[in-house]
Amino acid sequence: MDGSHWLSMRPVAEKLAQNGHKVVVLTAESSLSMNGSDLYTALTYSISYSKEDLVSRLEMFGSDHFTPSYFPGVTITMYNNMQEVFRIYGDVCKSLLSNAELIQNLKDEKFDALMTDPFSLCGTILAEYLDMPTVMFLRGMPCSLDFQAVRSPSPPSYIPRMLTTFTDHMSYSQRVINSLLALVESMACNLLYAPFAHMASEFLHRDVTVWDLFSRASIMLLRFDFVFEFPRPVMPNMIFIGGINCANKKPLNQVETKLVNSSGEHGFVVFSLGSMVSEIPMDKAMDIAEAFRSIPQTVIWRYTGKVPSNLGSNTHLVKWLPQNDLLAHPKARAFITHAGSHGIYEGICNAVPMVMLPLFGDQMDNAKRIESRGAGVTLNVLDMTPEDLINALDSVINKPSYKENIQRLSALHLDRPIHPLDLAVHWVEFVMRHKGAPHLRPAAHDLNWIQYHSLDVFAFLLAVLVTTFFISFKCCTYTCRRCCGRKSRPKSKSKKE
Amino acid sequence: MDGSHWLSMRPVAEKLAQNGHKVVVLTAESSLSMNGSDLYTALTYSISYSKEDLVSRLEMFGSDHFTPSYFPGVTITMYNNMQEVFRIYGDVCKSLLSNAELIQNLKDEKFDALMTDPFSLCGTILAEYLDMPTVMFLRGMPCSLDFQAVRSPSPPSYIPRMLTTFTDHMSYSQRVINSLLALVESMACNLLYAPFAHMASEFLHRDVTVWDLFSRASIMLLRFDFVFEFPRPVMPNMIFIGGINCANKKPLNQVETKLVNSSGEHGFVVFSLGSMVSEIPMDKAMDIAEAFRSIPQTVIWRYTGKVPSNLGSNTHLVKWLPQNDLLAHPKARAFITHAGSHGIYEGICNAVPMVMLPLFGDQMDNAKRIESRGAGVTLNVLDMTPEDLINALDSVINKPSYKENIQRLSALHLDRPIHPLDLAVHWVEFVMRHKGAPHLRPAAHDLNWIQYHSLDVFAFLLAVLVTTFFISFKCCTYTCRRCCGRKSRPKSKSKKE
Numbered sequence: 005m006d007g008s009h010w011l012s013m014r015p016v017a018e019k020l021a022q023n024g025h026k027v028v029v030l031t032a033e034s035s036l037s038m039n040g041s042d043l044y045t046a047l048t049y050s051i052s053y054s055k056e057d058l059v060s061r062l063e064m065f066g067s068d069h070f071t072p073s074y075f076p077g078v079t080i081t082m083y084n085n086m087q088e089v090f091r092i093y094g095d096v097c098k099s100l101l102s103n104a105e106l107i108q109n110l111k112d113e114k115f116d117a118l119m120t121d122p123f124s125l126c127g128t129i130l131a132e133y134l135d136m137p138t139v140m141f142l143r144g145m146p147c148s149l150d151f152q153a154v155r156s157p158s159p160p161s162y163i164p165r166m167l168t169t170f171t172d173h174m175s176y177s178q179r180v181i182n183s184l185l186a187l188v189e190s191m192a193c194n195l196l197y198a199p200f201a202h203m204a205s206e207f208l209h210r211d212v213t214v215w216d217l218f219s220r221a222s223i224m225l226l227r228f229d230f231v232f233e234f235p236r237p238v239m240p241n242m243i244f245i246g247g248i249n250c251a252n253k254k255p256l257n258q259v260e261t262k263l264v265n266s267s268g269e270h271g272f273v274v275f276s277l278g279s280m281v282s283e284i285p286m287d288k289a290m291d292i293a294e295a296f297r298s299i300p301q302t303v304i305w306r307y308t309g310k311v312p313s314n315l316g317s318n319t320h321l322v323k324w325l326p327q328n329d330l331l332a333h334p335k336a337r338a339f340i341t342h343a344g345s346h347g348i349y350e351g352i353c354n355a356v357p358m359v360m361l362p363l364f365g366d367q368m369d370n371a372k373r374i375e376s377r378g379a380g381v382t383l384n385v386l387d388m389t390p391e392d393l394i395n396a397l398d399s400v401i402n403k404p405s406y407k408e409n410i411q412r413l414s415a416l417h418l419d420r421p422i423h424p425l426d427l428a429v430h431w432v433e434f435v436m437r438h439k440g441a442p443h444l445r446p447a448a449h450d451l452n453w454i455q456y457h458s459l460d461v462f463a464f465l466l467a468v469l470v471t472t473f474f475i476s477f478k479c480c481t482y483t484c485r486r487c488c489g490r491k492s493r494p495k496s497k498s499k500k501e
Numbered sequence: 502m503d504g505s506h507w508l509s510m511r512p513v514a515e516k517l518a519q520n521g522h523k524v525v526v527l528t529a530e531s532s533l534s535m536n537g538s539d540l541y542t543a544l545t546y547s548i549s550y551s552k553e554d555l556v557s558r559l560e561m562f563g564s565d566h567f568t569p570s571y572f573p574g575v576t577i578t579m580y581n582n583m584q585e586v587f588r589i590y591g592d593v594c595k596s597l598l599s600n601a602e603l604i605q606n607l608k609d610e611k612f613d614a615l616m617t618d619p620f621s622l623c624g625t626i627l628a629e630y631l632d633m634p635t636v637m638f639l640r641g642m643p644c645s646l647d648f649q650a651v652r653s654p655s656p657p658s659y660i661p662r663m664l665t666t667f668t669d670h671m672s673y674s675q676r677v678i679n680s681l682l683a684l685v686e687s688m689a690c691n692l693l694y695a696p697f698a699h700m701a702s703e704f705l706h707r708d709v710t711v712w713d714l715f716s717r718a719s720i721m722l723l724r725f726d727f728v729f730e731f732p733r734p735v736m737p738n739m740i741f742i743g744g745i746n747c748a749n750k751k752p753l754n755q756v757e758t759k760l761v762n763s764s765g766e767h768g769f770v771v772f773s774l775g776s777m778v779s780e781i782p783m784d785k786a787m788d789i790a791e792a793f794r795s796i797p798q799t800v801i802w803r804y805t806g807k808v809p810s811n812l813g814s815n816t817h818l819v820k821w822l823p824q825n826d827l828l829a830h831p832k833a834r835a836f837i838t839h840a841g842s843h844g845i846y847e848g849i850c851n852a853v854p855m856v857m858l859p860l861f862g863d864q865m866d867n868a869k870r871i872e873s874r875g876a877g878v879t880l881n882v883l884d885m886t887p888e889d890l891i892n893a894l895d896s897v898i899n900k901p902s903y904k905e906n907i908q909r910l911s912a913l914h915l916d917r918p919i920h921p922l923d924l925a926v927h928w929v930e931f932v933m934r935h936k937g938a939p940h941l942r943p944a945a946h947d948l949n950w951i952q953y954h955s956l957d958v959f960a961f962l963l964a965v966l967v968t969t970f971f972i973s974f975k976c977c978t979y980t981c982r983r984c985c986g987r988k989s990r991p992k993s994k995s996k997k998e
Contacts, residue, residue: 155734156734157654157656159945159953159955160955160958161948161953162944162953172943172944173944176957179958180958183955183958183962230737234943234944235738235940235941235942235944236736236737236943237652237653237654237736238734238735238736238737239732239733239735240727240732413940415934415935416935416938416940419931419934419935421919421923421927421928426918427918434916438916441913443728443732443913446669446731447670447731447732448656448659450659450670451658455676456656457658458658458676461657461658461673461676461677461680462680465677465680465681
């Protein structure tokens with residue numbers, strides 16, 4: 005997985021290499037963010053897209069979310085975008101699997117384990133082919149596929165489905181919607197991932213389902229914890245490593261240090277919409293710049309587009325910013341974020357209250373989680389006026405409850421017996437040492453749907469109950485007829501005759 | 502909780518004290534195993550039983566399990582024994598709660614947290630009264646009360662109920678029995694614990710249910726892991742500290758060292774039936790001694806009864822033995838145990854294959870778990886002949902699979918990022934620092950049974966479905982009648998008229 009998904013896998017790969025393991029990172033030639041490293045070996049394979057291709061598609065994907073549209077247009081756009089993303093994943097995967105020389109090399113290496121982000125199922129197909137124990141590394145899957153794969157129950161009564169922006173306390177009508185989604189979600193995601201199952205079946209020369217591919221995970225390293233996610237049933241092979249991306253802290257450079265130190269008593273605000281969105285439409289940029297002019301804080305804004313003409317002197321545009329390091333500075337007052345899971349955790353780790361402008365994917369749900377904890381304010385980037393942004397910033401900076409809540413979340417999150425990076429590395433090494441973690445695989449994997457839900461048992465018990473009731477009823481009516489009934493006597497007599 | 506339950510709580514109390522906390526241990530005056538310590542303060546309260554009383558009851562309880570009896574006798578004995586144990590717990594609890602001076606002292610202390618084994622619910626009642634965050638410390642509860650209390654789903658299709666000795670792979674008929682038990686278990690345990698709910702309601706001057714008492718746990722420290730227990734859904738506030746009792750290792754004393762060193766190439770066997778059973782009927786003791794005479798290993802047997810006349814020269818009776826330290830010795834070849842959870846984990850930690858003679862409680866289930874992993878053999882202590890014991894010992898000592906399996910389990914169990922004792926201490930301190938762990942409490946606690954299972958939602962969806970079907974059906978029949986029916990026309994005409 006390329007892009008932001010790779011950001012928190014990289015430290016794990018590096019730490020494994022530092023621990024003395026040989027680490028090979030499979031990278032598409034035109035990768036966006038998977039650069040080489042001195043610590044691990046990068047094996048590249050050619051794909052049919054150039055880096056410029058990918059960047060322009062990404063920009064298109066980003067800018068789509070700044071075009072106001074409502075139902076059903078917004079859903080169609082989202083679906084088309086998802087389809088496009090999955091088409092690219094599929095093409096990249098085909099390039100990898102058809103690279104016979106590379107595959108043979110990988111086979112010859114006899115690796116101990118494979119770590120993959122299953123958002124694209126390509127790594128899992130490879131693991132199946134090379135018969136390697138698999139560690140999955142992810143924030144979450146659409147349609148609860150991750151929880152389904154490890155057979156973790158997800159009662160729809162308090163576990164909100166993805167993209168609903170519900171919390172764990174739902175109204176009756178929300179529970180109805182959530183239950184309906186729970187009924188159809190696995191079908192929907194099977195459709196989305198069907199091309200991968202097809203590719204796997206072709207590559208492995210046997211029938212493979214999406215379910216088969218997902219459920220081969222020995223360990224799932226999940227990039228969240230229950231400070232952020234709502235508490236819910238989990239399985240013993242799910243390891244929670246939320247905040248793993250806060251590990252790599254570096255001191256600010258001279259320019260950055262000067263900037264934050266000059267921000268005075270009011271401190272500064274960090275603004276980034278993530279690695280996928282560095283430009284936004286000019287009218288929106290001007291609205292935002294307008295808001296920033298009116299606040300007493302210094303603003304550091306990651307933005308590569310044309311400079312808005314109304315940019316205030318307190319607002320500094322940068323092409324890239326060390327987000328986690330800036331947020332760790334004691335003068336950081338607020339974090340304006342698209343609510344990607346990495347950013348959210350950097351906000352939590354450093355106890356900086358957030359103004360969230362979610363754009364796509366899980367970002368709306370992420371924002372809802374922080375908002376429901378009183379640690380941030382969500383705005384709709386399409387509708388918001390400069391005043392909305394000013395008010396939101398004023399609230400999170402000046403109302404004590406936001407700071408108190410994010411500090412509470414931060415304290416809970418940071419109070420753990422082992423750092424998430426060390427935990428992740430431990431479990432990858434565990435899988436390497438023990439060739440998987442079969443002792444954590446529930447017997448539920450060996451049951452079909454009917455058996456798992458005990459429907460065959462309940463059918464039998466129901467049959468026994470009905471039969472018992474029926475026989476008792478018949479016995480009673482027969483006894484009644486024998487004792488009280490007079491009219492039936494002649495009949496039974498005539499029968500005997 | 503007294504007896505063996507206290508064995509693994511004590512190191513946690515001591516470590517907390519070593520970390521600088523003030524630790525107060527509430528102890529009944531005639532406690533069996535809760536002696537004082539330099540590290541913590543022991544606060545005692547008087548009870549209506551003398552130590553001799555308790556010991557004689559315990560001995561009676563132990564010897565009951567050596568009287569051959571079959572269904573329904575065995576069930577009646579078990580039930581009577583449970584009732585007796587719970588009656589004593591109840592009496593002890595009454596003594597504590599009615600000790601006004603002690604309770605006031607505890608109130609004045611303003612503790613940060615209370616750690617309790619909820620097998621007796623007395624600690625929980627106290628926590629409720631003193632409004633203290635609670636850490637529960639346990640191996641497991643009858644009737645899955647622990648899992649129910651934290652709202653952890655337990656599908657009966659692969660999660661065997663207590664006392665069934667089923668594994669996670671059940672036959673159809675076993676699944677039927679297991680599902681029936683799942684249906685009635687909560688009722689059964691509510692009955693068993695009802696006196697505590699009654700006592701709590703009286704003491705707290707409001708209605709309190711068993712459920713209320715159990716579900717106040719901020720953290721549950723569970724004395725098992727998934728090397729031993731079958732993998733299953735769990736909740737984020739369940740922390741698994743199996744093997745915590747292996748922490749305290751001491752070197753063997755001179756006598757012990759001489760004994761194990763003199764055992765020669767065949768090594769030695771450790772035999773103990775736990776802290777509750779140190780004497781057994783003479784005929785059984787002679788059978789066992791007879792078996793031991795015929796094996797080449799040295800046997801170290803914890804036994805305080807009359808010496809069997811046929812005792813072999815290779816068999817050494819001791820009043821007490823450092824079980825974990827002996828099992829850690831490289832010459833330990835087998836462990837004959839009653840399959841209590843502490844003993845089982847000492848066998849796993851030290852990779853010693855086991856011959857298991859389960860007697861009561863969860864011991865049959867524990868034995869089944871080890872047997873199903875191929876790391877031990879279970880015998881029925883009542884039926885077994887000397888030959889059975891000889892054969893079982895021969896298998897676990899000389900068949901390589903038993904040693905290999907226990908070594909595999911041991912390696913999996915010991916390969917963890919943090920020692921269970923440190924993990925337990927971390928979570929107690931976490932609860933102290935944050936006044937509980939409310940972020941780990943699932944919203945399921947705020948739903949009633951119907952809401953949790955979405956029965957109200959499904960009733961609505963069913964009603965919608967039926968109504969839609971009914972209206973569609975009516976529309977169809979009406980249309981059909983209008984289009985095709987001739988006979989109905991005069992009727993409708995007459996109606997209009």
